[in-house]
Amino acid sequence: MNAPLLSLALKSLINRKATAILTIAAIALSVTLLLGVEKVRSGARDSFANTVSGTDLIVGARGGAIQLLLYSVFRIGDASNNISWQSYEELRAWPEVAWSVPISLGDAHRGFRVVGTTAGYFEHLRYGRRQALSFDAGQPFADLFDAVIGADVARELGYVVGDRIVLAHGAGAFAVQSHDDKPFTVFGVLARTGTPVDRSVHVSLAAIEAIHVDWQSGRPPRPGQAVSAEAARAMALQPKAVTAVLVGLKSRMAAFAVQRRVNTYADEALLAILPGVTLQQLWDAIGGLEKALFAISVMVVVTGFMGMTAVSLGALNERRREMAILRSVGARPREIFLLLVVESGGLAAVAAAVGAAMLYGGIWLARPFVQSQFGFHLPAGGLSAYELALLGLVVLAGCASGALPAYLAYRRSLADGMAVRR
């Protein structure tokens, strides 16, 4: 590549600003889409993988394995059935079980899920590389109406230790039945984990019982039948059921045996999953869609380049004179070819850079939404080797799509020589 050629290509592109900018915009958008698909894919995978670390088994009511994984760990979707407290007590006593953390889902606080659990949650739950949860402020709940909130809950709602909050029945931001007769006190704020824990409000299992103690078949108490918070304290708040149980084993070797034992449990239809294995099945299941999305984004990139080729071909006729002048001052046909390839490659390189920049802008804009809707953190991070390779391919594709008009120009300049009649 020689310098005069590069400067010629640059000046020629600047001369056709409007076309160049439109071409760059079209390709940059397609590049953003291409990288976005990849970012969301890898972000979801990493984030989900980070969330299940350290739990050997998850036990829930018999149903879909992936469904159990999604609602118990990622707080996506809802359980169709619960596990009886009795089954949980029996399971917890098995000799292979090192620890077990029951969770009870179904309530919400201003769009954040409420998790009824035990203090063991803060002790045993792991995320990322088997890191334990830690507290930014306060500590695990002690009183019946204490709540421990995740980092996002604290940040988005501006809560600090000591604030009073009211839970609502049912998940979702617009849950109407509120438990306003039994307010909670924020007792602890967890440090950020990048997992759905950040978006959870944790209370004790007994508290979940307490706020529903006067409810009848899932309906709020009729007037005159309400039980006050103080009265609830005096009642037996033994949970009757939990949604799922996270289980840690003394030895990994036992995982398959315990899983089998849960799945063949005679007294209740239960399901135990190995979270890592089920997560893999989830990815296998949506792998086809990932491929389809990737294929679509590749098609969009290709469309962008076809547009560029069309524009370049269209300009070829009016550039015939220019090519003849270049030939007359000694440009070789090969250099004419290179000039057009460099122009296309240059446009593609700029488009790739702009596309990557737009991606980060997009991530920055979409992150809160993704975090709140899907509970995973979109990583900004640098470009991975794979993404850089994709960008490299985009630039190569740019050069390749410049090759057709370049070849035509090459052929013409051989035939025309320096004599083009206008």
Next chain:
Amino acid sequence: MRILVGMTLIAMTTAAAASGPAAATERREHGAHRHGHATLQAALDGGQLEIAVEAPGMDIVGFEHAPGDDAQKAKIAAALRRLGDAGAMFDLPEAAGCALTEAEAEQEALADAHGQKADAADHTAFHAHYGWTCAKPEALQTIRVRYFEHFPGIAEIDAAVIGPSGQTAQELTPQSPQLQF
């Protein structure tokens, strides 16, 4: 971005719904019974390695009814002998220094759809269980599973692996028979 994430969510929920019942029972002992498909469970903790395999009778001996004659009985006995030969079924890396501690194989009639064991079994399965103690478990990166070579009826093995780096699901085929830890 929104659309992307939305589509991912749709995919997840569809996947959850679609694969629900199948995935739920797949891990159950006598759940899914698909000819050509075997399941394998491998766990490695400290120096201890255990592998359990379940394969449909059809893929091991070519029939699943109770043995009708001496030839079929002999066939089952030979298959059990072969399954019990851990050295023939797996290639473990020498460097790991693994010593076989147990290897056993049995044939079992499967519960039918109604959960009752069928006496005149329509479906049978072979079970094999192997254990090793390894001096250098960190050298156990991959294990070559040789079931495909001995039992051509097996086209695919769904493997669940628990190792030092966590849990994974792997799919083994005659083309890629390596179990990864």
Next chain:
Amino acid sequence: MEPECQSAVIQAEGLRFRWREGEPDVIAIDSLEIRRGEAVFIAGQSGGGKTTLLNLLAGVLKPTAGRLCVLGADLAAMPNARRDRFRSDRIGFVFQSFNLVPYLSLLDNVLLACRFSPRRRERIAAAGSDPATEAARLLARLGLDVKALAGRDVARLSTGQQQRVAVARALIGRPDLVICDEPTSALDADARDAFLALLNAETAAAGATLLFVSHDRSLAPAFDRTIVLSDINRPGEAKR
């Protein structure tokens, strides 16, 4: 063994050219010689092989047969890449119109000739100047003020101005031969005469040989010698 190329600027013998095998010749010149320092007018109608002859002289096309020496070099025997380099070093061109690359500035259009030719740059350096200064000097000699016209889109220059820029580009770095292809046909009579005078003067000052091709025979008196293309190019006649 063919005779060596002589010192003449152009020397052709038995020159033949046809586009494809089996097609008739478009160029059949038995003999042509142009000496160093001459200003030669070649009179030719369009369709008379004029363009093809220029492309042959420029080394863009390769003769089908015969010998063609340009500035002492046997063009027919030269590899493609070297012919391109040769053209860029030794020959300057001025076309009928649209001589300028639209996206380059006035100065860059003149300097374009130096970009592809190290020899032209060396010659300017040997004369104790640099390309930009030399370009400005030539443009000034041709009546164009670089400073006043800087920043002006070259497509907005008048045709006469554009042609003079093309002359500056042809002359920069002192090539040995300047070939003009109908450079005046887009000019009105006054501009044409002024242009011819300038072209002749500057070519002579640069010590270059001038080859001026036109269909307009009224221009002939401005030159040392006139060659009528149809007299020397006889493609219709039987081959030897």
